[in-house]
Amino acid sequence: MNLQTTVSGRVLTAHLTGEIDHASAPRIREKIDDAVTEYAPTVLRLDFRGVSFMDSSGVGLVMGRYRHAKTLGCETQVANASRRYETILKMAGLTKIVRFVRDGNEVKKA
Amino acid sequence: MKKINEFRMTVEAKAVNESFCRAVCAAFAAQADPGVEEIGDIKTAVSEAVTNCIVHAYAEKGGKIYISAALLENGVLRVKVRDRGCGIADVKQAMQPLYTTKGDDRSGLGFSVMETFSDKLTVRSKVGKGTTVVIEKRLGSDGNA
Ligand SMILES: Nc1ncnc2c1ncn2[C@@H]1O[C@H](COP(=O)(O)OP(=O)(O)OP(=O)(O)O)[C@@H](O)[C@H]1O
Ligand SMILES: [Mg+2]
Numbered sequence: 515m516n517l518q519t520t521v522s523g524r525v526l527t528a529h530l531t532g533e534i535d536h537a538s539a540p541r542i543r544e545k546i547d548d549a550v551t552e553y554a555p556t557v558l559r560l561d562f563r564g565v566s567f568m569d570s571s572g573v574g575l576v577m578g579r580y581r582h583a584k585t586l587g588c589e590t591q592v593a594n595a596s597r598r599y600e601t602i603l604k605m606a607g608l609t610k611i612v613r614f615v616r617d618g619n620e621v622k623k624a
Numbered sequence: 625m626k627k628i629n630e631f632r633m634t635v636e637a638k639a640v641n642e643s644f645c646r647a648v649c650a651a652f653a654a655q656a657d658p659g660v661e662e663i664g665d666i667k668t669a670v671s672e673a674v675t676n677c678i679v680h681a682y683a684e685k686g687g688k689i690y691i692s693a694a695l696l697e698n699g700v701l702r703v704k705v706r707d708r709g710c711g712i713a714d715v716k717q718a719m720q721p722l723y724t725t726k727g728d729d730r731s732g733l734g735f736s737v738m739e740t741f742s743d744k745l746t747v748r749s750k751v752g753k754g755t756t757v758v759i760e761k762r763l764g765s766d767g768n769a
Contacts, residue, residue: 536679537643567667569671570675570733606731606733
């Protein structure tokens with residue numbers, strides 16, 4: 515898992531890539547939390563476009579990031595999750611606390 | 625139902641083996657011409673079962689995970705994931721959505737995910753002896769096959 519973050523205004527985007535499971539989750543968690551602490555964004559966007567696998571460990575990851583971000587007054591979004599990942603994430607009722615968004619297409623937003 | 629083919633393996637209960645275990649099961653299933661979605665379903669369900677052995681059965685202290693899979697004549701893949709860990713006192717309760725004995729990073733969705741992505745899920749467990757999870761999935765009915 516190679517995690518890149520980009521900042522645009524007060525929006526911090528974490529570009530998740532590769533496989534999200536119990537083995538990879540701790541490092542992803544750490545990197546995201548560090549970036550959130552560093553940039554103090556108002557929106558944390560977890561971009562799932564590059565994710566090749568995710569199991570229920572991803573739910574714990576998103577919930578934990580939501581909780582951490584919330585203590586800093588930051589909102590969490592899940593972007594570009596495939597149907598499969600969305601199914602899993604929504605099983606936990608995440609829709610109540612996290613906004614699911616999708617970029618228009620492959621075009622990068624400024 | 626007659627078996628067309630099968631494999632068995634024993635693997636250490638280490639997190640680093642999670643991706644290996646699900647990849648092996650997906651590779652074995654490939655001979656039945658599954659669709660992309662079916663392969664994803666199998667990987668996800670197997671990953672949940674294997675992770676539970678590591679996290680719960682052996683509480684991250686290590687042990688052995690016994691995995692076997694059979695391809696049946698009727699096109700069903702049957703994967704068994706067994707551990708000799710702590711076992712589950714109340715299987716029905718454990719299988720309830722959002723039920724977890726490990727707060728923080730776990731959400732209690734593993735069994736729900738296994739149920740969602742398989743056709744049949746069977747869990748047998750004995751406290752102090754271990755747990756066996758059997759995942760059954762019919763292959764080749766995806767449309768993308
Ligand atoms: N192999 C096992 N050995 C012992 N206990 C288990 C085993 N598998 C599951 N359990 C028990 O059943 C509970 C529910 O399992 P489930 O996979 O549904 O959720 P979880 O592992 O707690 O969270 P998640 O899978 O969402 O990360 C676990 O919290 C654990 O108490
Ligand atoms: Mg689990």
